[in-house]
Amino acid sequence: MGRVRLNVAERREELLRTAVEQIEERGVAQVRIADVASALGVSNALVLYHFSTKEKLVATAFAYAAEGDLNRLRGILGRRTSALRRLRAAVRWYAPTGQAKGWRLWIEGWAAALREPALREVARDLDQQWKRALADVIAEGAAAGEFDCEDPASAAWRLTAYLDGLAVQMTSYAGSLSRAAMLQWTDDALARELGLRPAELVQRSS
Template sequence: MVRKSAQDRRVEVLNETLNQIQLLGMSAVRVADVAEAAGVSASLIIYHFRTKENLIAEALILATERDLSTLGRVVRDADTPIARLLGALSWYAPTGEARGWQIWIDAWSAAMRDRALAKVLGQLQERWIDAVAELIGEGVAAGDFHTDDPVGAASRLTALLDGLAVRYLVEFARPSHDDIRRWLIRQMAGELGVDEDALAAPRRA
């Protein structure tokens, strides 16, 4: 039997932390729950992560790293700036293929009473905004988008999808897939000076 490395075991613990957050909720999950599910001792988790708060923060960082890596693969095959940005935001949207919205909404709620967690989430959100802003900047350079504030546009576009995710997951006045796509395209058109028809059916090079 091959012995797992410390890094492999660490990733397993972080994966199980995400699973337990999704299953039990961030405020309810305990180090003991993660330890039992991961097949390790609670003392080992405390030794490596020191506190439950650090464990959760590291798990959220891992989730973000994975999502950003997946986002890179999503946009890699698109051959125009419009197609890349629309593909990225459609994937990011609650109706797309991105996973873990339940975890992030739970984290946002917990962060209202946990300033350390709020700081971590702010840093992770900045990474998402920067990734989207980079795609917008590429479109500006190509002459497809027209904005002098790619970061601001990225912030507002992701904020729209964040808010829609809350409504979509809790099923409060839940918008349809078509509604979300239509609202996203309308917001993109306004932010980036692009005709809605070009976004609804992005051309291929």
């Protein structure tokens, strides 16, 4: 039986999904156009028709993978509840023990971005979107008097930098920290940024 004929948009999405899988399995440096083509049983030429270079394929695949998590983050932050509850849910979801993006993929992307301008631009834009989304809700909660935070943008930067750093450690040295400890540290970091005691954060956001 032949392959199902896909339209352009469907084919492009299939290629991106497969590219993400191959990057996670092989790493950015080792993945080839041929790996993506072989996994789908198509020609290299078909992949190159949609993405003219490996660099463009990798950058677009990285953005594709991250967009799903950005949409999920926006959904959490857009819930009809207090800013504090939304922030804690988002930060715990984003943490290395949460259900956010595959951290191995992000770490691969950060490393490759040092040498690939196209991927660097994509990664920077996605990172800024994450920070803006968090900063907006921190500003909302501070304005409503839920907590104190004089500089929401800086707070969002510190939170994401802290969680990114933990993710690198947890991914590189699996099992070095328990899930319970990771969640406690995440709550502690958020509480510091919002001028709350950790126990107060938990009580008011539960």
